[in-house]
Amino acid sequence: MLTESRKEKLITLCQELIKAPSYSGEEEEVTKAVKNNMQKLGFDNVKIDKYGSMIGHIKGKGTGKSILFDGHIDTVGISDRSLWSHDPFGAEIVDNKIYGRGASDMKGSVAAMIYAASCFAEDKNFKGDVYISCSVHEECFEGVAGREISEYVEPDYVVIGEATNLNLARGQRGRAEIKVETLGKTAHSSNPQIGKNAIRHMINLMQEIDNIDLNEHDVLGEGILEVTDIISNPYPGASVVPNLCKATYDRRTLVGETKESVLNQIEEEINRLKEIDEDLEARVYYAEDEEDCWTGEKIKAERFFPAWLYDKDHELVQKASTGLAQVGLNPEISHYSFCTNGSHFAGEKNIPTVGFGPSQEHLAHVIDEHIEVDQLLKGCKGFYGIMEAVLK
Known part of the structure; x- marks a missing residue:
């Protein structure tokens, strides 16, 4: 041929x-x-x-x-x-x-x-x-x-x-990009007790997330949940207790896992930690992005690909x-x-x-x-x- x-x-x-x-x-x-x-x-x-x-x-x-x-x-x-x-x-x-x-x-x-x-x-x-x-x-x-x-x-x-x-x-x-946020309250770092440090809440939450029992598939292998970046606000935090901390997770999914089931695993950890720490304020969601196409059109999507x-x-x-x-x-x-x-x-x-x-x-x-x-x-x-x- x-x-x-x-x-x-x-x-x-x-x-x-x-x-x-x-x-x-x-x-x-x-x-x-x-x-x-x-x-x-x-x-x-x-x-x-x-x-x-x-x-x-x-x-x-x-x-x-x-x-x-x-x-x-x-x-x-x-x-x-x-x-x-x-x-x-x-x-x-x-x-x-x-x-x-x-x-x-x-x-x-x-x-x-x-x-x-x-x-x-x-x-x-x-x-x-x-x-x-x-x-x-x-x-x-x-x-x-x-x-x-x-x-x-x-x-x-x-x-x-x-x-x-x-x-x-x-x-x-599959692949998903997941955002996890913890909320705090700003204060001068010389008086941290009057604020609420979002980073400390994130550290505690990440430890719980690390304990999630991910699924495994006999062909595709293990599911993956790996933190890829973390940042606080304000940044740089010069003498300021941060009021926001945001972490990004790369999630590799298996057949049968859905948008809802993947987020539910992290939401369950948030709810479990709230029972221990009533000051915890946190949320989880999928990253969403928008890019320009060469045609002038916008392409936009939530980052969940099954x-x-x-x-x-x-x-x-x-x-x-x-x-x-x-x-x-x-x-x-x-x-x-x-x-x-x-x-x-x-x-x-x-x-x-x-x-x-x-x-x-x-x-x-x-x-x-x-x-x-x-x-x-x-x-x-x-x-x-x-x-x-x-x-x-």
Whole structure:
């Protein structure tokens, strides 16, 4: 399926996407590159939605199932460019590795799925529909841009293209960002007895939170609740007893855990501590954020992105595994260790979803990020195999 000519074109497409900087909210340049390439490669329709995600559509020869391949086109920043051995936007090929920000996470995968769809349409007479979504703002809000995409496409199946080292992922833990606040009363620190120190209340509360018995899943592993920052008000607190203390927790969730159940665990600890300390005033809630899209639209979300998991014998898992084997890959069936746009497609919408992508998880967000050319080519073959297995 990948002739020498096709391989060169795929590599060139990957390089073109890497050369277009696309930090979250600044994806316009790479979106235009994607649109131009989809049109050149014979996609039937291309659409940019209100958030700035690009959706390409290839129609089959008759009515059938629809499958959506999703890959985000935003990237994290590069921090100190002087630390990079290769230009982060140069897309240099050295030792059969393509270097650049987003090469692994996940412009290589996006290039592979776009080119696989084009080759599949050219080679096969199929029924159904292939969609490729190049989504924005994933680094800020896993799955939120996907809400607009799923409403437009209404897919029967979804493939998340995040890196799996060419293995097949059938689920992931979810992620939540939780804020815990304690309230106090300001006073001069030379007379602390007339105030109420919010930090001291937070210390006591955090000790209780540390005792929460988190769930464990036989596939996804342990739930996680880890404090990631803490700050008091006023700050700096020069000779002032603080009247507010706020802590942020990163919560990794498991299937079956809901928005309500996750917060209830902390609320129970607050209520338990209030029975001991009647002066305690505290609350817990999910962080909420709003960002600008390159289209001028605002994207806003509460930071709770659910877990999801499908059985090994699920129809899509089996078809995808078969399709990968038919193109010469030998995937292990596993799961993601991080959060993806699958939190929306599978976790919120319950659309059958798997993950498959070239490159390795640990290459995301690092200095000298890269993707191996061999992984890129095999990833393209894998996407092609999944299309064939699902739509044959």
